[in-house]
Amino acid sequence: MSGRAVVVGGGVAGLVLARDLARAGRDVVVLEAREHAGGCVGQVTVTRGGIDGAEPQCPASSPFAQVTLDAGAESFATRSPAVPDLLAELGLADDVVAPSAASAWVRSPDVLTRLPRSGVLGIPGDLADVRRALGTRAWLRARLDAALPARVGTRGDAGVSVGHLVRARLGTRVLRTFVAPVAGGVHSTSADLLDVDAVAPGLRDGVARHGSLVAAASALRQAAPAGAAVAGLRGGMHRMVTALLADLDALGVEVRTATRVARLERTDDGWAVHVVGPSRPGSFEAAVGASSAATVEADDVVVATTSIDAGRLLAPYVPAETIPPVPRGHVNLVTLVLDAPALDAAPRGTGVLVAAGTNAAHGIRAKALTHASAKWSWVADALPPGHHVLRLSYGRLGGEPDPGDASATSLERTALHDAGQLLGVPLTPAHVVGAKVVRFASALPFAATGHRARVARLRDAVGQVPGLHVAGAWVAGTGLSAVVADARRTAAQMTA
Numbered sequence: 190m191s192g193r194a195v196v197v198g199g200g201v202a203g204l205v206l207a208r209d210l211a212r213a214g215r216d217v218v219v220l221e222a223r224e225h226a227g228g229c230v231g232q233v234t235v236t237r238g239g240i241d242g243a244e245p246q247c248p249a250s251s252p253f254a255q256v257t258l259d260a261g262a263e264s265f266a267t268r269s270p271a272v273p274d275l276l277a278e279l280g281l282a283d284d285v286v287a288p289s290a291a292s293a294w295v296r297s298p299d300v301l302t303r304l305p306r307s308g309v310l311g312i313p314g315d316l317a318d319v320r321r322a323l324g325t326r327a328w329l330r331a332r333l334d335a336a337l338p339a340r341v342g343t344r345g346d347a348g349v350s351v352g353h354l355v356r357a358r359l360g361t362r363v364l365r366t367f368v369a370p371v372a373g374g375v376h377s378t379s380a381d382l383l384d385v386d387a388v389a390p391g392l393r394d395g396v397a398r399h400g401s402l403v404a405a406a407s408a409l410r411q412a413a414p415a416g417a418a419v420a421g422l423r424g425g426m427h428r429m430v431t432a433l434l435a436d437l438d439a440l441g442v443e444v445r446t447a448t449r450v451a452r453l454e455r456t457d458d459g460w461a462v463h464v465v466g467p468s469r470p471g472s473f474e475a476a477v478g479a480s481s482a483a484t485v486e487a488d489d490v491v492v493a494t495t496s497i498d499a500g501r502l503l504a505p506y507v508p509a510e511t512i513p514p515v516p517r518g519h520v521n522l523v524t525l526v527l528d529a530p531a532l533d534a535a536p537r538g539t540g541v542l543v544a545a546g547t548n549a550a551h552g553i554r555a556k557a558l559t560h561a562s563a564k565w566s567w568v569a570d571a572l573p574p575g576h577h578v579l580r581l582s583y584g585r586l587g588g589e590p591d592p593g594d595a596s597a598t599s600l601e602r603t604a605l606h607d608a609g610q611l612l613g614v615p616l617t618p619a620h621v622v623g624a625k626v627v628r629f630a631s632a633l634p635f636a637a638t639g640h641r642a643r644v645a646r647l648r649d650a651v652g653q654v655p656g657l658h659v660a661g662a663w664v665a666g667t668g669l670s671a672v673v674a675d676a677r678r679t680a681a682q683m684t685a
């Protein structure tokens with residue numbers, strides 16, 4: 190197999206897939222709409238400045254100049270070898286680092302407490318861990334789990350939501366206190382919209398096998414590799430994208446940035462990929478500042494974009510009902526660098542996951558706070574003493590409106606307020622020595638009930654069209670682990 194493959198979308202899925210195809214001898218071109226590749230994995234440099242880019246209010250006391258951090262994904266799940274194997278191939282194995290062993294916390298409308306480590310998704314693997322946080326009544330209700338028949342909460346042909354499963358077996362309080370913050374903070378949605386089979390495969394069946402949901406959650410946790418559930422890269426996950434691009438360059442793969450694919454056309458002998466890209470220097474389009482249209486011929490096309498573009502590009506070739514609905518909304522990430530020695534004690538461990546509804550009860554709009562300098566030692570090492578990096582994220586599906594359209598300044602102020610509330614430490618603009626907002630459009634997750642079945646139908650439909658392939662989080666599920674494993678499977682099928 191030697192024909193040309195065009196990969197549409199230069200996120201991690203597209204880059205990993207392109208690399209595997211090129212290593213198998215294919216002629217590969219990657220077309221990426223934005224100015225740089227990497228998609229949700231990228232870097233951000235926070236430079237010295239107060240909120241709104243102003244000079245910090247305490248300039249003399251802080252030697253902070255700048256720090257380069259991850260703009261998006263900052264870690265990967267260790268439950269599968271997909272990312273570690275890739276990092277080893279890229280020569281980055283020695284730079285894989287574990288996060289701090291400190292706990293994460295959860296903030297629900299009712300309570301602020303430590304996240305139990307014994308289970309999954311916030312579902313405790315041992316009820317003894319959560320007795321105090323739940324209170325006696327809710328704790329006794331949760332214990333009913335062991336006495337309920339296995340069918341309770343686990344039946345549903347079109348899938349079962351995490352909310353339904355937990356409410357039915359452990360009661361509303363466990364759902365509100367532990368599981369809703371994980372659904373909101375990690376998966377950006379309500380537990381009632383999240384498909385159990387998509388985010389915790391094996392959990393639903395485990396109830397019958399182990400006799401209770403708590404025992405099933407514990408078994409799933411124990412089946413995971415020893416050590417932390419996630420790992421990162423010293424210097425940031427964006428180093429993986431830099432290494433992928435270097436490898437692609439060495440393999441002779443062209444990665445064309447600022448090149449948006451507008452349409453795919455099936456031709457007699459393959460595909461014509463219609464792109465809108467930067468204009469050629471000296472051309473009429475360049476003279477008038479317009480972009481140019483062009484066509485790239487291909488034998489195979491891989492759609493590895495975000496969901497909105499994937500749906501549009503595939504629409505002429507697959508039945509409309511197989512295309513997953515596009516989740517509305519976006520994720521905004523606010524990075525704050527603070528000169529605040531009061532945070533040296535890491536009052537909330539590695540950070541806090543926040544349940545929807547916490548805004549009404551406590552005026553907190555963030556869905557998660559990561560205390561990055563407490564979580565990753567390489568971040569702490571990059572800062573002057575007494576300085577800290579906090580990352581607060583905004584935007585979830587199916588919840589209250591998020592401040593997504595707010596200006597950067599107002600988001601930074603909201604983040605500073607939320608950070609003070611969540612960490613229990615008074616924080617004012619005088620503590621801020623650097624701040625940056627990064628926005629991710631159409632980056633919300635794809636784990637709603639019924640999504641997996643729809644993706645299976647889509648893959649069948651795509652399989653009927655010669656030379657057409659799909660990859661990326663919109664089909665594989667959110668998270669680097671799922672995305673990398675799926676991209677490599679697809680590349681292997683294409684080169685088999």
Ligand SMILES: Cc1cc2nc3c(=O)[nH]c(=O)nc-3n(C[C@H](O)[C@H](O)[C@H](O)COP(=O)(O)OP(=O)(O)OC[C@H]3O[C@@H](n4cnc5c(N)ncnc54)[C@H](O)[C@@H]3O)c2cc1C
Pocket residue numbers: 197198199200201202203220221222223226227228229230260261262263264265266448449450451493494495498520522582629632660661662663666667668669670672
């Ligand atoms: C803020 C944030 C934090 C995250 N944190 C983590 C984490 O800590 N751990 C983890 O495992 N996962 C995390 N994730 C999820 C993870 O980053 C994603 O699941 C993964 O990176 C998705 O990769 P992808 O290649 O499928 O999609 P994307 O990264 O979305 O890449 C798709 C690419 O396609 C391009 N594109 C779109 N349309 C076109 C077109 N028409 N023509 C050409 N190009 C096009 C886009 O510009 C983009 O570069 C996070 C996500 C976000 C947003």
